[in-house]
Amino acid sequence: MQVKTDTKEKFHAITVAEPAISASMTEELADCLLPILQNDVKNVVLILSEVKSIDKEAAETLVNIQQQFYENSASLVICELQEQVENFLDQHELLELMNVTRTQSEAWDIVQMEEIERELLDGE
Numbered sequence: 001m002q003v004k005t006d007t008k009e010k011f012h013a014i015t016v017a018e019p020a021i022s023a024s025m026t027e028e029l030a031d032c033l034l035p036i037l038q039n040d041v042k043n044v045v046l047i048l049s050e051v052k053s054i055d056k057e058a059a060e061t062l063v064n065i066q067q068q069f070y071e072n073s074a075s076l077v078i079c080e081l082q083e084q085v086e087n088f089l090d091q092h093e094l095l096e097l098m099n100v101t102r103t104q105s106e107a108w109d110i111v112q113m114e115e116i117e118r119e120l121l122d123g124e
Contacts, residue, residue, distance in 0.1 A: 001028040011043035011075070011111045012036055013104065017050055023057035033065050033076070042074035043115070045107040049080035056092055063097045075099070075114045079107040 002017040014032070021029065036042055046062075048054075054062075062078070069076040079101045081089075089095035101107045 001025050001032065003032055007041065008108075009041070010115060011041060011045050011108070012039075013045045013047060015047040015050065019050065020053045021048075021051055021055065021058040021062075023055040026058050026061040029058065029061060030065055034068065037069065037072045037074055042069070042072065043111045044069065044074075044076045045104060045111060046076060046078045047080050047104060048078060048085065049082070051085055052082055054085050054088060056094075059089055059092065059094045063094055066098060073118050075111045077101060077107040077110045079104050 001021075004015040004017055006013040006015075018025070033044060033046075036044055066076040066078075077099045080103065081100060086095060086100075089098065099110065101110060
């Protein structure tokens, strides 16, 4: 799977440079994302602007990976979905389970807000 990673102060911006994410790529997706949870900077903004289709199994894997991030006090925000991918996820009732934004800027904002929330909760 072709990905481009750009590490920022609070998160990794990962762009999937593939036209499709198929069920056979789900293991690669997990191998790409889950090791980040071991880093000091664990948050991920996943940019899917180049993805034109996604299999249901791959989308379900993405939901599970996102859940693992939240269980490990980290954020995974998906952004820049193509309309056909967004519609597919919505039809399969997966979109509502995902943390999705339209733009990278909005995704960065969510990561920062969730970081603040975690700091406040840890401080209690």
